[in-house]
Amino acid sequence: MTYELYYWPTIQGRGEFIRLALEEAGAAYVDVGRQKNGADKVAAALAAQATPSFAPPFLTAGALTIGQTANILLYLGARHGLAPRAEAGRLWVHQLQLTITDLVNEAHDTHHPVGVSLYYEDQKKEAKRRAADFIGNRIPKFLSYFEGVLQQPKRRGGFLVGSRLSYADLSMFQVMEGLRYAFPKAMKRLEPAYPGLVALHDHVAQRPNIAAYLASKRRIAFNEDGIFRHYPELDR
Template sequence: MPYELYYWDGLQGRGEFVRLALEEAQAPYVDIARGADAPGQGESALIAVLNSKTEPYVPFAPPFLKDGDLIVSQTANILLYRGPKVGLSPENDLRYAVHGLQLTIADLVTEVHDTHHPIASGQYYEEQKAPAKARAADFLAHRMPKFLRYFERTLAQNPQGDRHLVGATLTYADLSMFQVIEGLHYAFPRASARFASHYPRLAALRKAVAARPNIAAYLASERRLPFNETGIFRHYPELDAPAH
């Protein structure tokens, strides 16, 4: 039985971190909200789960994954559940190191989101442009480098070598790090212009993940939606670093 992935249609969002893991593992799954013409699919099916009055442990928001009768919510929690089953996380205690990195990635993703919605998620970006510009400037000057230096150091200090964040083989944290780097390049191309020289290990990780056969096939497919201005990583030129 294929997994059922529930996330909003039309954007990558936080669901993309789960998709990358499923695609790399070649795990069969159905992207429920994208199947608008199929019975039991479409965004109405997603909303029905969120509004259920009988389903125990209803998720607060997508993404969530259905594995038979089990519903697993929250991106990092889904990956913690799925990782060991498909060889994307160690089965020993190092799985908690992977999970910790994924939670740190989630913190970074939240800060990226807040660059364009610093006041309220329920308001349009156009309603908070001035505070967004101030928030983005601080993020690019301080927060983004702090996070990226940490992940670069994590690669450098991995006892098994600097090709992966944890251990000697690919984990879902590597896939998620790839997604973050791709998103930062999309949202802040000027601020990311010298990324490879500042963070050579992260740049190498990005290149290696993109070259993996299953990931490369996914990136070239219609299943990989492009970044856009409804997702987490949004390109507003006025929020990027100044042009040099």
């Protein structure tokens, strides 16, 4: 079976968390949005699902269509060894993923604090206030939390859960990448407090399948249409 991923063709966005899981798993998939007329295909599929998604990304797996990033990862994690088999472990990885989702939403809102329906240019002043709060309070609170998970007394191997890589580790890599892209000055200052997260990021980047993906054309570059955007005026 070949998965079909439906997401916008020009951004990493929320689709990137799915791409990383599919790539690490070595799963066969088509990134439909990046085919010819891909954006049209995504929009058409979005309008014609039996279990409709509010927005991309969504994934088809045979007859199944699954929406919501964390939900897709819940599914892929169970099928590709990217989550523990036991229920307690599965729930714990999913809990971490949903907390990463919260962090990603807040990162998005730094450039869209007043509304997703408006352009960044129409909310720059508010974005400055929100980004200052995000850098000053929220990034440290979230990264301290995840660093604390990594540094728990009985943890081994440097992964968030158990002694094996999970989809939450892949997503954490992407969050570190994104925060570094969006807020390079702030992250340079903040990162030394989170050695476990930096090491996890580096480990994920060097895994063979991920390294090959990152070096390929399949990896879209960060840009100012995605979730993590570099606006120098928001960094400090």
